[in-house]
Amino acid sequence: MDPSTQNLHLIPNPVDLKRICKAYAALEAILVPDRTIRNSSYNKDHGETMELFNYRLDPAGTDMAIVFGKQGTCIVGFYYECDLIARFEKAHLAKEELERKKYKWWMLKKFKPTPVWEIYYDAVNLPEEIEKLMEEPVIDQTSFCVWQTKTDKKWQKGCISASKIELDEDVSDLEDGSDFFLRDFDGNPVTVKNTLGQFIEKDLDMETIEKVVNGEAITKEFVQKLNPEYQDHESLKSDLDEIGFPHQL
Secondary structure, three states: OOOEOOEHHHOOOHHHHHHHHHHHHHHHHHHOOOHHHOOEEEEOOOOOOEEEEEEEEEOOOEEEEEEEEOOEEEEEEEOOOOHHHHHHHHHHHHHHHHHHOOOOHHHHHHOOOOOHHHOOEEEEOOOHHHHHHOOOOOOOOOOEEEEEEOOOOOOEEOEEEEOOEOOOOOOOOOOOOHHHHHHHHOOOHHHHHHHHHHHHOOOOOHHHHHHHHOOOOEEHHHHHHHOOOOOOHHHHHHHHHHHOOOEEO
């Protein structure tokens, strides 16, 4: 069983989640010197009172963002292959077919269907604190949303809407892609090791991974154990400072 919108209780609390996110970004800074091909990035100065974690798994828009702020924490992500998006698209195509049937055969040239890729998906009915936190868009589309205000003790699931599509059924239990992302954030250092190891196709030192996940300051010894070929410590310092991760380089 993985963390997801169906298993909100398995998502780490905001403090632990921030620690895990920073660890992913810090470890990738060591393992993948070219930041343009990293999956993870973290900016501790995204706003005056906000920090932003991005987790992009492919250039086509399969990504997740987590905003940490004084108002609370919000997780948003988009996974095109999920059941929820498929259901919205099915409803959209049915609506387009009904509209097409209104035209006589000699009028069909005037019918201009809306392609599915123009559908806009977003989270709606969020509490005021989270709306303020998410004023600036952090991803292009949203198939799932999870949030927790500063006064909440549990994660809450946001509702997803699609532009100009109304469904006459409850879709809250449909798979929305959250498990695809959040399974990597269960808080277990072994999960972090396996996820990063698969990404770079390399077996990683478990002891060092665990120390970083637990927030220990990164040293040159850590770097040597994880990526012996990486010598640009000044660049790494800059990356870790942007993340807000402690180091002794």
